[in-house]
Amino acid sequence: MTPRTVTVRVPAKVNTQLSVGPARPDGFHDLANVFLAVALHDTVTVTPADDLRITCTGPDAAQVPLDRTNLAARAAELLAARHGIEPRVHIHIDKDIPVAGGMAGGSADAAGALLACDALWGTGASQSQLLDICAELGSDVPFSLVGGAALGTGRGERLTPLEVGGTFHWVFAVADGGLSTPAVYREFDRLTPDAPEPAAAPALLDALRTGDAKALAATLTNDLQAPALSLRPSLAETLAAGTAAGALAALVSGSGPTTAFLCADAEAAHQVAAALTASGTCRAARATTSPAPGATVLTD
Numbered sequence: 023m024t025p026r027t028v029t030v031r032v033p034a035k036v037n038t039q040l041s042v043g044p045a046r047p048d049g050f051h052d053l054a055n056v057f058l059a060v061a062l063h064d065t066v067t068v069t070p071a072d073d074l075r076i077t078c079t080g081p082d083a084a085q086v087p088l089d090r091t092n093l094a095a096r097a098a099e100l101l102a103a104r105h106g107i108e109p110r111v112h113i114h115i116d117k118d119i120p121v122a123g124g125m126a127g128g129s130a131d132a133a134g135a136l137l138a139c140d141a142l143w144g145t146g147a148s149q150s151q152l153l154d155i156c157a158e159l160g161s162d163v164p165f166s167l168v169g170g171a172a173l174g175t176g177r178g179e180r181l182t183p184l185e186v187g188g189t190f191h192w193v194f195a196v197a198d199g200g201l202s203t204p205a206v207y208r209e210f211d212r213l214t215p216d217a218p219e220p221a222a223a224p225a226l227l228d229a230l231r232t233g234d235a236k237a238l239a240a241t242l243t244n245d246l247q248a249p250a251l252s253l254r255p256s257l258a259e260t261l262a263a264g265t266a267a268g269a270l271a272a273l274v275s276g277s278g279p280t281t282a283f284l285c286a287d288a289e290a291a292h293q294v295a296a297a298l299t300a301s302g303t304c305r306a307a308r309a310t311t312s313p314a315p316g317a318t319v320l321t322d
């Protein structure tokens with residue numbers, strides 16, 4: 023029987039290594055992008071409707087477009103077009119991932135809507151067909167579907183799964199307002215005229231594989247950190263506050279302006295979150311863990 027409602031939970035991501043090469047002729051950049059899914063989630067629920075409709079709840083809901091530019095709507099449209107059906111569906115997003123925060127929130131919603139609509143419509147797309155649609159929707163979307171940890175090459179859409187040998191404890195400091203991903207890449211180009219070809223760092227992959235937080239802290243890198251700080255200098259204060267509170271490492275998450283703090287254990291993460299909240303250098307601080315599974319159907 024065709025299900026009447028499907029709910030999918032999708033994680034946010036942090037980039038443990040984000041190495042960026044020179045701009046390509048198509049405007050994208052080749053990456054060595056070591057993604058790690060973290061246990062902050064959006065929940066996407068799809069229900070049959072007369073037409074494609076989007077609603078959104080959550081603290082950042084006012085910043086989410088409710089028209090067909092929403093990545094979740096585009097995902098439903100693409101899947102429907104591939105199968106010659108009309109995307110008559112109400113997509114509800116319960117949003118907990120910061121918007122325009124460098125944590126792939128829109129990408130998560132796209133992957134979630136795709137998986138949910140596939141189940142609702144019984145289109146039975148294979149994982150590789152779903153991944154193709156994801157790549158068309160955005161560079162981060164394939165990883166939102168698979169979760170866990172993966173190396174993304176090309177523009178980040180070509181994934182190789184990675185082993186993770188333990189649980190890592192993180193704090194994410196949410197900033198006021200967002201940063202535009204294309205603007206951060208443009209600032210990277212301005213600051214880095216001779217970027218080398220990117221490659222994954224063996225020491226970082228080892229740290230993930232062994233679950234060694236100190237080793238991971240020593241190897242975290244983000245080539246978009248300098249451009250994000252150039253566009254939003256106040257993020258340096260947030261990074262310093264988390265480091266002073268005992269984080270093993272502090273870095274900008276993806277294109278920012280969310281900042282990420284790797285901690286030794288759950289207790290340290292709670293202390294760092296409390297100190298960041300008290301510091302007044304961010305809007306909110308959230309403690310969480312990684313890795314987390316990719317898009318997962320909860321009910322149908």
Ligand SMILES: C[C@](O)(CO)[C@H](O)COP(=O)(O)OP(=O)(O)OC[C@H]1O[C@@H](n2ccc(N)nc2=O)[C@H](O)[C@@H]1O
Pocket residue numbers: 037040049050051052053055124126129159160161162163176177178203204207246276277
């Ligand atoms: C910063 C990251 O979040 C790190 O994972 C991603 O690279 C961004 O992924 P995304 O938001 O899914 O990005 P897309 O929707 O594919 O592209 C948005 C814009 O970001 C820039 N972009 C993105 C990915 C990439 N490898 N090179 C780029 O230059 C381009 O200006 C592009 O027009």
Ligand SMILES: Nc1ncnc2c1ncn2[C@@H]1O[C@H](COP(=O)(O)OP(=O)(O)OP(=O)(O)O)[C@@H](O)[C@H]1O
Pocket residue numbers: 085086087091092093094115120121122123124125126127128129131132162200201203276277278
């Ligand atoms: N479902 C969605 N949720 C949030 N933003 C969306 C969505 N669909 C489209 N957008 C648009 O995309 C922009 C970027 O939002 P998003 O939260 O995906 O950024 P991000 O987390 O920085 O992305 P990334 O880390 O993949 O670069 C928003 O400003 C918004 O206009």
